[in-house]
Amino acid sequence: MPKKTPNPTKSLKIPLFIIFSVKLCALISRKLVTLYTAKLFTTPIKHKIPKRELKMDSESICKTIRIPAIDKDIMVYEYGKSNKKILLVHGWSGRGTQLFKIADSLIESQYSIVSFDAPAHGKSAGKSSIMSEFIESVLEIEKQYGPFEIAIGHSLGGMSVLNALKNGLRVKKAVVIGSGDIVQDILAEFVSKLRLKPEISVRLRDYFEKKYQVKMDDFSAYRAAREVEIPVLVIHDKNDPEVPVKAGIHIHDNLQKGSLYLTEGLGHRKILGNHEVIKKITEFIIS
Template sequence: MPKKTPNPTKSLKIPFFIIVSVKLCALISRKLVTAYAAKLFTTPIKHKIPKRELKMDSESLQNTLHIPAIDKSITIYEYGKSEKKALLVHGWSGRGTQLFKIADSLLEDGYSVVSFDAPAHGKSAGKSSIMSEFIESILEIEKQYGPFEIAIGHSLGGMSVLNALKNGLQVKRAVVIGSGDVVQDILDDFISKLRLKPEISVRLRDYFEKKYQVKMDDFSAYKAAKKIETPVLVIHDKNDPEVPAKAGIHIHDNLQKGSLFLTEGLGHRKILGNHDVINKIIEFILN
């Protein structure tokens, strides 16, 4: 019997026991359920590295880098030895080797690759993280391992690349794949998946803004896009169940020098290994 493969257009579901525990918290108090939702939102799942990524893992030079701005340390992967460098940024609950097929293609075209496990991801220590820590990690990596010619980010990593560009990251070209866009939309979707009332999404936003002393919407990708002069290729699947294609389209519409490539039937993760997608990335980088 042929092995069943996951449907790339089917959204990942939150476990039922979490839904039940969230509902119980909601019955006790809105403050409690907001704090619990915040904990869930900032706690990534650490997946075991799959066999397909073991080559990049074993052939990379790995080091630990301290990020002073957040007082956390992360694992760095140096893959290849070329002076031309590309920075790869994984998404939420991802790993530094997750974009391995893109990395292998970059090596074939004369680049070396630097990637990393964000705080609380992969081999990096910690149990919680948030996008601002991805951004600070990117900026510190540029200081220690740059300069980079290319930056490529997937999902939350795409949002982080755009925000890092806004905050001074210097590259010749950037690519974002399946990137989220409006922060409030992301919070709304998360609260909806937890089957909580929409008002909890607003409370969750307020919770984070008070805790981190920031405006969450300032991290929205389209806002960063407006300030970026670097050419950016936006890649998004029309059937992405995790991040709707309207996010990628909206980001593209706000870029000064943007290109848009929409795929179909690849979902949120399968897109990372697609031959046509990788060819499009290489074509964009080299032209």
């Protein structure tokens, strides 16, 4: 009997025991459920590196570096030997080798790749992280490994690339794939998956704003996009179950020099290995 292949347009489900525990907290107090939900939101899942990524993993020069702004260490991968460098940024619960097919294609086009495991991801230490740590990691990597010709980000990595550009990252072009957009929408979607009342997403936002002394909407991708002056290619699947296509469209609408490429049937992760998507990225970069 043939194995069932995962449906790329089906959203990843939260385990029932987590939903049960969250609902139990909600019965006890709103403060408790807010704290527990915040912990879940900032705790990525560390997946074992799949065999398909082992080539990039084994052929990269791997080094742990310190990110002074957040006082954390991360693992950095140098892949390829060209002086023309491209930075790859993975998404939530991803790894520095997750975009390996894109990396391999770009190496064939005479580029080299720098990627990294964000805090609490892959081989990097820690148990929790948040988008601001992705952004600080990108900015520090530019100092130590740049300059970069291009920056490419997937999902939260796409949001991080746009915010890093707003905060001083210097590249000629950028690509964002399956990027989230409005932070409050992301919080609301997370709370919905936990089957909690919508008001918890507002409490969650207030909790993060108080803890980090920031406005969460300042990290929304569309706000960063307005300040990005370089050409940006936005790629999104029409049936992405993790991040709705309206996010990609809205980001594109707010870019000064944006291009939009919509796919169909590739979902949130399969899009990273699609031949036509990789071809589109390569054409955009070398044009």
